[in-house]
Amino acid sequence: MNSDKVRVAHDQRGLGHSFGRAPYLVIQTWALLGVLLLSISGCISSKQLTQKEYLLYNQTVRGNRVISSDELESLIPQKPNRRILRLPFTPALWFYELGARGYNREAALQELQAKTTEFEQKKQQYPEDSRERQRLEKRYAQEIKRLRRKAEEGNWVMRALGEPPVYFYERDAQANAAKLKTYLFSKGFFNAQTSYRLDTLLERRIRVIYLVSESTPYRLRRIAYEIDDPRVDSLVKKSAPNSLLKVGERYDEAKLGNERVRVEELLRNNGYYTFSRQYIQFEPDSSVNNSLDTSGRFVDMWVKILNPPGQSQHYTYHIGDMRFVITRDETQTPSTQTLDTVSRNGIRYLLDGKLYATRLLDTKIRLRPGQLYRQDDLRETQRQLFLLNQFKFANINITDTTNRMLRTEIVATPLDKYEMTVEGGVSVLYQGQGIPGPFGNLSLRVRNFLGGLETLETSFRYGFEAQAGFSTDQAYFAQELGLNTSLIFPQILFPGKYRFLFSNSNPRTQVSLGYNYTNRPEFIRTNLRSTLAYNWQPAPNRQFTFLAADINLLRASFKNDEFGRTFETFLREQAEQGSTILNSFINAFASNISLTYTYNTNVVGQNRKANFLRLSVESGGTTLNLLGNQRIEALSRTFNNLQFFKYLRVNADFRHYIPLRTHNTLAFRVNSGLVYGYGPNGTAPYEKLFFAGGSNSVRAWRPRRLGPGSAYPRTDASGQPLPIPTNDDYRFDYSFEQPGDILLEGSAELRGRLFHLGADINGAFFVDAGNVWRFRQNSRRPEDRFYLNNFLTEMAVGTGVGIRLDFSFFIIRFDGAVKVYDPARRFITTDGTYIDERFILPKFALDRPFSGPNPIVVNFGIGYPF
Numbered sequence: 001m002n003s004d005k006v007r008v009a010h011d012q013r014g015l016g017h018s019f020g021r022a023p024y025l026v027i028q029t030w031a032l033l034g035v036l037l038l039s040i041s042g043c044i045s046s047k048q049l050t051q052k053e054y055l056l057y058n059q060t061v062r063g064n065r066v067i068s069s070d071e072l073e074s075l076i077p078q079k080p081n082r083r084i085l086r087l088p089f090t091p092a093l094w095f096y097e098l099g100a101r102g103y104n105r106e107a108a109l110q111e112l113q114a115k116t117t118e119f120e121q122k123k124q125q126y127p128e129d130s131r132e133r134q135r136l137e138k139r140y141a142q143e144i145k146r147l148r149r150k151a152e153e154g155n156w157v158m159r160a161l162g163e164p165p166v167y168f169y170e171r172d173a174q175a176n177a178a179k180l181k182t183y184l185f186s187k188g189f190f191n192a193q194t195s196y197r198l199d200t201l202l203e204r205r206i207r208v209i210y211l212v213s214e215s216t217p218y219r220l221r222r223i224a225y226e227i228d229d230p231r232v233d234s235l236v237k238k239s240a241p242n243s244l245l246k247v248g249e250r251y252d253e254a255k256l257g258n259e260r261v262r263v264e265e266l267l268r269n270n271g272y273y274t275f276s277r278q279y280i281q282f283e284p285d286s287s288v289n290n291s292l293d294t295s296g297r298f299v300d301m302w303v304k305i306l307n308p309p310g311q312s313q314h315y316t317y318h319i320g321d322m323r324f325v326i327t328r329d330e331t332q333t334p335s336t337q338t339l340d341t342v343s344r345n346g347i348r349y350l351l352d353g354k355l356y357a358t359r360l361l362d363t364k365i366r367l368r369p370g371q372l373y374r375q376d377d378l379r380e381t382q383r384q385l386f387l388l389n390q391f392k393f394a395n396i397n398i399t400d401t402t403n404r405m406l407r408t409e410i411v412a413t414p415l416d417k418y419e420m421t422v423e424g425g426v427s428v429l430y431q432g433q434g435i436p437g438p439f440g441n442l443s444l445r446v447r448n449f450l451g452g453l454e455t456l457e458t459s460f461r462y463g464f465e466a467q468a469g470f471s472t473d474q475a476y477f478a479q480e481l482g483l484n485t486s487l488i489f490p491q492i493l494f495p496g497k498y499r500f501l502f503s504n505s506n507p508r509t510q511v512s513l514g515y516n517y518t519n520r521p522e523f524i525r526t527n528l529r530s531t532l533a534y535n536w537q538p539a540p541n542r543q544f545t546f547l548a549a550d551i552n553l554l555r556a557s558f559k560n561d562e563f564g565r566t567f568e569t570f571l572r573e574q575a576e577q578g579s580t581i582l583n584s585f586i587n588a589f590a591s592n593i594s595l596t597y598t599y600n601t602n603v604v605g606q607n608r609k610a611n612f613l614r615l616s617v618e619s620g621g622t623t624l625n626l627l628g629n630q631r632i633e634a635l636s637r638t639f640n641n642l643q644f645f646k647y648l649r650v651n652a653d654f655r656h657y658i659p660l661r662t663h664n665t666l667a668f669r670v671n672s673g674l675v676y677g678y679g680p681n682g683t684a685p686y687e688k689l690f691f692a693g694g695s696n697s698v699r700a701w702r703p704r705r706l707g708p709g710s711a712y713p714r715t716d717a718s719g720q721p722l723p724i725p726t727n728d729d730y731r732f733d734y735s736f737e738q739p740g741d742i743l744l745e746g747s748a749e750l751r752g753r754l755f756h757l758g759a760d761i762n763g764a765f766f767v768d769a770g771n772v773w774r775f776r777q778n779s780r781r782p783e784d785r786f787y788l789n790n791f792l793t794e795m796a797v798g799t800g801v802g803i804r805l806d807f808s809f810f811i812i813r814f815d816g817a818v819k820v821y822d823p824a825r826r827f828i829t830t831d832g833t834y835i836d837e838r839f840i841l842p843k844f845a846l847d848r849p850f851s852g853p854n855p856i857v858v859n860f861g862i863g864y865p866f
Helices: 003-041 069-073 091-100 105-123 131-153 156-161 170-186 230-238 253-268 358-363 375-387 497-502 567-576 622-626 629-638
Strands: 055-062 193-201 205-213 218-227 280-284 296-305 318-326 340-344 347-351 391-400 405-414 418-427 437-447 455-468 475-489 508-519 523-539 542-558 588-600 610-620 647-661 664-677 742-756 760-773 796-806 811-821 826-828 834-836 857-862
Touching: 055 069, 091 156, 091 742, 105 131, 131 156, 170 193, 170 205, 218 230, 230 253, 230 296, 253 280, 253 375, 340 358, 347 358, 375 391, 375 405, 588 622, 647 742, 760 811
Parallel strands: 055 205, 218 296, 318 347, 318 405
Antiparallel strands: 193 205, 280 296, 340 347, 391 405, 418 437, 437 455, 455 475, 475 508, 508 523, 523 542, 542 588, 588 610, 610 647, 647 664, 664 742, 742 760, 760 796, 796 811, 811 857, 826 834
16 A cells, blocks of 8 residues: 555665665776776887887976967877877787787788789780770789788788887987977077976886976067068058057967968959069067067067069059860860850850850859959859869969960869769667668769759668657667759849849759658658758858748658557547647648858867857748638648648757867857747647757757656656656656757767777767757646746756767767756655655666666767767
């Protein structure tokens, strides 16, 4: 009769038992790990080193206050063997020595020489230009390349898994100290001093400590100009506010070089085609070493721009005759007699027998006959032609400079008109909880489809993967088939002159028609979709996408589960408790318009401070506002209960990246969204709702299983919490997808490289927080609605660690996370016992990490989560 209390008491005893065994398991684990690491750390013993040889264990820079240690350490060419987490363990060196035990360099050289001799003898048997000789050369080239690499870098274990030992030589330390001093001088520390200290460690290892004394830096006191050409003098002085040299700033030779580039670009953008930075000289005042003041040390800087030898001034140039040649042979320019000639706005177009829209090409060219030469116009013309995705090359050549008129020729080589690509891969929609499934893509691209530089793209996709059911944790195979055709125009197709405002912004108009078939465990869903989208990019890091029309015809049919119950029955049970999810699965007609803005300064492969922001605003069923809800319901009945959606949706995703060291980054993300359905059905299509949990969300919850709010994820017929009592805990049932109208989530992740083992092995520690909520009040489940005064207490929190395998062209990611705070774990048992287990982190059991009351949730993904 007191079964609930008995279960709670038993749970406490079991929990204590779990923590009682944990210390022994921890000791055993660390002992085993210690033995393994000690064996790896001893990969090169002192017996293998001669009496004068030492391994370079570590090197650091100390004493610097202004110039960062990372900046100074990057100047030192010798890099110690990589270690794990900065501990004295070098697995790559261990693998190198392991591979070297069975490697014979002399034998590898002999094998290379024998293969080279064999090739030289065999190729004499065939004529020089014969196909047999070409095939022979191709086959032997690959074999000789492999043998040469083996002779130079060692066997596969040494190359792919290993790393050769890095020895210490004192001459290197002396040279590095001198290099640091020279670099500090270039940064304005004219009186800097550098030295080094050696610490000898066990196993004949050495730590090198470079000691730096920066002293007082020299600053610019005065910047004066001495320019022989009056017109150049006027241009340079007018641009002085943009100068990189500022009075009071520290002397820096790097800034002098950048200022030299700036002035050169300034003059070349004002007609000075032949101007070069070699005419620019910077001369510090000769009294720089004696210019000591009570407030610091200063230097006067003279900026001199000389005239060309034998000339009294620099000359400006204008654009002369121009022609645009399209030819399939980029090595030769055909004569005008073999090409079709068209003239437009002073430019002659020579076409290689193909139809090209010269009017559109003309909008991409910034150079014009008679205009003053500008270097930026030349670069922008080349960039605009490249962005058309129609040409392999688009070279701009100045063929004559007579009378300071630049005869200009643009030579473009078109890409192949037809291009077919076949791709394959592995998709993991059910992140980390099931079996990844293969997929294949077949794409056909036709360039210059209608002669107006359009591109026709048709793609077919088929794949299957293991997915969890909507209302079960068990994984089933789901299939997806898609066929999509798009016609892409390199301009904004819109009536009126306003479309030309986007000519400099890489405009695109895309018209597409597609069909998608999804076969999931509970239902079959098809979508016939047609879109009209505009895309333009005003800057390399900013992009706009305007979806002028997105029309979808959705149809669904339901399946029976293993108990003979249809998925529709389950959805109707949810509807009886106030859920609107059923309306998202009924046959529907959905249309929307949207505008998305993306700002991104993050560059893949570069560890630098960067930001990412994506803002999206969407209106669904906008044209239906001309009809009242009663007319929409009547229209729905006319078309066999076809659903018509009206909704508003906004989404904001912000990410911030902070580099800590060369290979360490701190990344933050905040993602939020709101969808409001205001049609008769009171909801939005299923694809437009928000979900939390999964590989790219709060990783301590399975995909789409978190929330909404603090509502219990499973309830009985009366809407009361329905826990699942077990021998260990009141285990929550997270097997149901939990859509929401409001999303708020954030993540912080510390990323760093651990070691290199065939690929860069990176680690991460992260904390995630977030949830979804309902927008409307639900009398059966009031806890799922968003309230401004308590939403912070309903933010679920998870934490964990991850491993990333970075192969440069893609990243494989494994994340393991546990729950820290679960806002739903507070309820009253049937006998009135109040249970509050929201702070659930202490329930994580080391002896049962995957099956305890707070198990690790493992996520598998491709690429970073954000």
